[in-house]
Amino acid sequence: MNKVSIRLPCHTQVVLASGSPRRRELLERIGMPFSVLPSQAEEHIPFGLSPSMAVESLSLLKAADVAKSQPKETLVIGADTVVVLDDEILTKPKDAEDAKCMLRRLSGRCHSVLTGLTVIRCGDGKSVSVCEETKVYCKPLTENEITAYVDTKEPLDKAGSYGIQGLGGLFIQKIEGDYYNVVGLPLARLSQLLKEEFDIELIWEVL
DSSP states (O other): OOOEEEEOSTTOEEEEOOOOHHHHHHHHHTTOOOEEOOOOOOOOOOTTOOHHHHHHHHHHHHHHHHHTTSOTTEEEEEEEEEEEETTEEEOSOSSHHHHHHHHHHHTTSEEEEEEEEEEEETTTTEEEEEEEEEEEEEOOOOHHHHHHHHHTTGGGGSGGGOOTTTGGGGGEEEEESOHHHHHTOOHHHHHHHHHHHHOOOOEEEEO
16 A cells, blocks of 8 residues: 655644644544644643533643744644543543443443544634534443453543543444544544635645
8 A cells, every 4th residue: 555645735834732642643644744742731621611612622722832832834733532421521530440430431321522623823823623522332331341441551541441442442332423533633624624724635645
C-alpha cells in the first residue's frame, strides 16, 4: 500500500495541542503533517456547564494555551474527550477500584462519548469549537470480565475506564456515530471544520 500525505496550503503548519498517543496515531493514519505540543494549561470544568459545553471549553483552553506561542502560519488543534452516563462525566479512574466501579455502571447500558474539538488559526486568531457525540452500547459484563480487564491496566488512563481501540472493544456491542470520536478525535468532523471554517480541503498525495 502506498503511503499518502495531506497537502496543506503553502507555509501552513499544524500543531496538535495534546499529548494523547491515540490522537497522534489518528492524524498520522490520515497522513496529516503535524507537530505535537501538549498544552500546559490547568484543566478544570467550570461549574454549571453541560458535558457538551464542558468539553468544548476544555478543548478551547488547550488550543489557546498552545496558540499564544505559535507563528501566524500555524493551525492549532485542541481536543478533549469524556464519557457521559446519566448526565455525569466519567473521567479517568483514580485507581483500579474506581475503574471497576465505572465498568459496573457502564455494563449493559448505552452511554455517550463526547469530544470537544477546537481549531485556532494563529494569523488572525479565528477560533472554532464544536462537540461531537457518539452513542456507545456496552454488553452486560460479569465481575470476572471486569476484574480481568482492569488487571491488564488498559483502563487506568482512559476516560470511562475503557479503550474501544484495545481490549475494551470486546465489551462494545454497537455504536451510533463516529468510531474515531470514541478513540479521541472525530476525523470526519475535523475535516468538515477545516473545509467549512478555514477553507482548507484535505487532499492526499501519494509519496
